Amino acid sequence: MTVSVSSQGAIAVVTIDNPPVNAINQAVRQGLLDALRQTGEDASVQAVILICTGRTFVAGADVREFGKPPLEPHLPDVLRAIEATGKPWIAALHGSVLGGGLELAMACRYRIAAEGTKMGLPEVNLGLIPGAGGTVQLPRLIPADMALEMIAGGKPITADKALAAGLIDARTSGDLLQAAVELAQKLETGKLDLPPLQRPVKAPSDMTAFEAKAQAIINRARGQNSPVVAVQAVKNALTLAPDDALVEERKSFLALKDDPQSAALRYIFFAERGTIRPDRVKARARGKIETVGVVGGGTMGAGIAAACILSGLNVVLVERDQAAANAGATRVTDTLAGSLSRGLISQAQFEKMSQNLAATTDYNDFRDADLVIEAVFEDMTVKKQVFAQLDTATRPDAILASNTSYLDVNEIAQSVRDPGRVIGLHFFSPAHIMKLLEIVVPDAVADEVLARAVGFGKKMGKTCVLAGVCDGFIANRIMSAYRRECEYMLEDGALPWQIDCVMVGFGLPMGIFQMQDLAGLDIAWAMRKRQAATRDPAQRYVEIADRMCEQGWFGQKAGRGWYIYDGKTRAPNPDVEALILSESKRKGISRRVMSSDEITERILRRMQSEAQSILDEGIAQNAQDVDVVMVNAFGFPRWKGGPMYLAETSDCGQK
Numbered sequence: 001m002t003v004s005v006s007s008q009g010a011i012a013v014v015t016i017d018n019p020p021v022n023a024i025n026q027a028v029r030q031g032l033l034d035a036l037r038q039t040g041e042d043a044s045v046q047a048v049i050l051i052c053t054g055r056t057f058v059a060g061a062d063v064r065e066f067g068k069p070p071l072e073p074h075l076p077d078v079l080r081a082i083e084a085t086g087k088p089w090i091a092a093l094h095g096s097v098l099g100g101g102l103e104l105a106m107a108c109r110y111r112i113a114a115e116g117t118k119m120g121l122p123e124v125n126l127g128l129i130p131g132a133g134g135t136v137q138l139p140r141l142i143p144a145d146m147a148l149e150m151i152a153g154g155k156p157i158t159a160d161k162a163l164a165a166g167l168i169d170a171r172t173s174g175d176l177l178q179a180a181v182e183l184a185q186k187l188e189t190g191k192l193d194l195p196p197l198q199r200p201v202k203a204p205s206d207m208t209a210f211e212a213k214a215q216a217i218i219n220r221a222r223g224q225n226s227p228v229v230a231v232q233a234v235k236n237a238l239t240l241a242p243d244d245a246l247v248e249e250r251k252s253f254l255a256l257k258d259d260p261q262s263a264a265l266r267y268i269f270f271a272e273r274g275t276i277r278p279d280r281v282k283a284r285a286r287g288k289i290e291t292v293g294v295v296g297g298g299t300m301g302a303g304i305a306a307a308c309i310l311s312g313l314n315v316v317l318v319e320r321d322q323a324a325a326n327a328g329a330t331r332v333t334d335t336l337a338g339s340l341s342r343g344l345i346s347q348a349q350f351e352k353m354s355q356n357l358a359a360t361t362d363y364n365d366f367r368d369a370d371l372v373i374e375a376v377f378e379d380m381t382v383k384k385q386v387f388a389q390l391d392t393a394t395r396p397d398a399i400l401a402s403n404t405s406y407l408d409v410n411e412i413a414q415s416v417r418d419p420g421r422v423i424g425l426h427f428f429s430p431a432h433i434m435k436l437l438e439i440v441v442p443d444a445v446a447d448e449v450l451a452r453a454v455g456f457g458k459k460m461g462k463t464c465v466l467a468g469v470c471d472g473f474i475a476n477r478i479m480s481a482y483r484r485e486c487e488y489m490l491e492d493g494a495l496p497w498q499i500d501c502v503m504v505g506f507g508l509p510m511g512i513f514q515m516q517d518l519a520g521l522d523i524a525w526a527m528r529k530r531q532a533a534t535r536d537p538a539q540r541y542v543e544i545a546d547r548m549c550e551q552g553w554f555g556q557k558a559g560r561g562w563y564i565y566d567g568k569t570r571a572p573n574p575d576v577e578a579l580i581l582s583e584s585k586r587k588g589i590s591r592r593v594m595s596s597d598e599i600t601e602r603i604l605r606r607m608q609s610e611a612q613s614i615l616d617e618g619i620a621q622n623a624q625d626v627d628v629v630m631v632n633a634f635g636f637p638r639w640k641g642g643p644m645y646l647a648e649t650s651d652c653g654q655k
Contacts, residue, residue: 003031056095120156297328
């Protein structure tokens with residue numbers, strides 16, 4: 001039975017049992033109404049506890065019902081009925097209380113949560129806003145500025161923060177049901193708290209600061225509609241009568257539900273959860289990965305090490321000498337300290353995690369490692385030397401992984417006696433923040449190694465995508481292709497800052513040339529020099545970036561690249577503009593004015609054509625995986641779904 005009612009004396013217990021995450025569907029809504037009626041008519045019931053089976057309280061509405069005709073009873077009607085009952089309902093929360101689940105909890109008079117519970121209204125991430133009263137309820141329970149962040153930002157908060165803010169009434173480390181029963185037994189008739197909708201709003205103490213925060217959220221939206229609508233919904237909750245605010249919220253919710261952006265966001269939501277499909281990944285992975293070795297303590301290596309430690313793993317970091325090892329350890333510790341300062345880990349966790357790192361110069365210290373990740377310079381000779389040393393220093397069953405961004409993992413695998421234990425694990429920088437992990441599958445890799453690598457990625461909370469072996473795999477191969485297209489446009493008539501401005505206007509976090517400056521132009525230069533011997537002489541080749549690198553204009557770290565940096569500002573580099581004009585002239589290209597629409601279309605079509613080649617060659621499993629990579633690697637706007645989604649749903653994404 002999806003919703004059942006039992007009793008403990010004068011206290012009724014309403015239990016939702018709808019695995020895996022107790023999502024609210026028609027059966028749950030109807031079951032709640034039936035339970036409300038049953039407990040309301042039973043004179044012996046004085047209070048009602050609402051609790052869920054399994055690993056979580058209600059984690060949201062059932063998104064599978066989206067796009068289908070709505071079925072009664074509707075969630076707003078169910079929640080208003082719970083709020084109107086004379087008998088107090090107590091929501092007993094655990095796991096992830098999200099979306100409609102939190103709206104349901106807020107419809108109850110009281111809330112108690114188990115330690116570790118997270119609560120949030122993440123609807124903006126699906127192109128929506130709360131549609132059953134959440135924008136009106138929340139600012140009556142917690143300060144309005146915090147409600148704004150939760151509703152328009154979409155990020156959940158912990159039980160500790162919820163208790164401090166007033167979202168919950170109690171927290172327990174013991175038996176949740178028993179704690180809820182004890183809370184119910186303490187309630188006195190006539191002294192009950194009002195339902196949230198009958199309480200006054202917790203208005204901002206500083207309206208100027210509130211407005212500034214609201215505007216910052218709108219600016220970050222970069223064209224996504226739902227955060228903008230969410231901001232207005234919170235403002236409505238502060239200024240309108242509750243019933244009027246509820247009406248406006250529902251109208252906005254229904255409008256957003258039919259918005260193409262919401263369809264795109266639902267598409268990428270499911271695509272990210274369906275990336276690992278092949279049967280060979282289902283191989284039983286014997287042995288846990290508990291200790292990870294990392295070769296290289298530079299920015300990427302230290303980031304990988306920190307990501308592992310933050311995921312509860314032990315790390316051994318090896319560098320070429322002790323000074324480099326110490327520097328790498330400092331980078332890791334600084335990253336952990338950053339997590340501490342942002343409240344992501346406690347002081348006790350920071351101290352414990354700091355003890356889980358060993359920095360050394362001896363490859364033999366990898367003898368207990370279950371997995372070793374190489375993160376050294378992108379040079380095949382260097383990487384082969386590293387793997388040859390790892391082959392003798394590690395256990396035969398240890399996985400050996402390369403973090404290479406471009407190089408041939410099949411060739412790297414030939415450096416060891418058993419190529420079956422070699423795989424590619426391509427992290428994106430900063431590794432402890434970026435969610436994407438490209439798992440590069442070489443020809444000889446064992447199924448068990450692949451399965452263990454996938455398990456490792458999931459343990460780290462990564463979105464794992466399988467990629468075949470080719471130059472750049474999925475992400476960097478597509479990026480290289482559309483970067484070339486952007487370079488062609490430089491010779492044809494555009495300027496770097498114009499192209500960057502168009503890309504940001506499209507919804508990307510930054511343009512291709514600003515991104516190159518940030519990453520360092522020398523990285524791509526090294527790749528181009530490596531490819532020079534095999535480059536098709538008939539292929540159009542733009543030498544502008546090479547000329548820049550020859551001048552030492554490597555980007556932000558050098559103070560000069562496509563742009564000039566003075567430590568505070570970024571400005572177009574006039575020497576680059578002069579170089580571009582001279583190259584066009586040298587090649588006899590007549591420059592012309594290019595519109596924003598033409599720039600956008602050329603970039604998108606190049607992304608899509610290269611992605612199609614990747615699919616045709618079997619490098620990516622399907623178009624959804626390509627979109628997941630582009631959204632998570634380069635910030636392709638989630639609310640547009642991805643380049644392949646746009647190719648299917650619109651005229652190259654222009655609509």
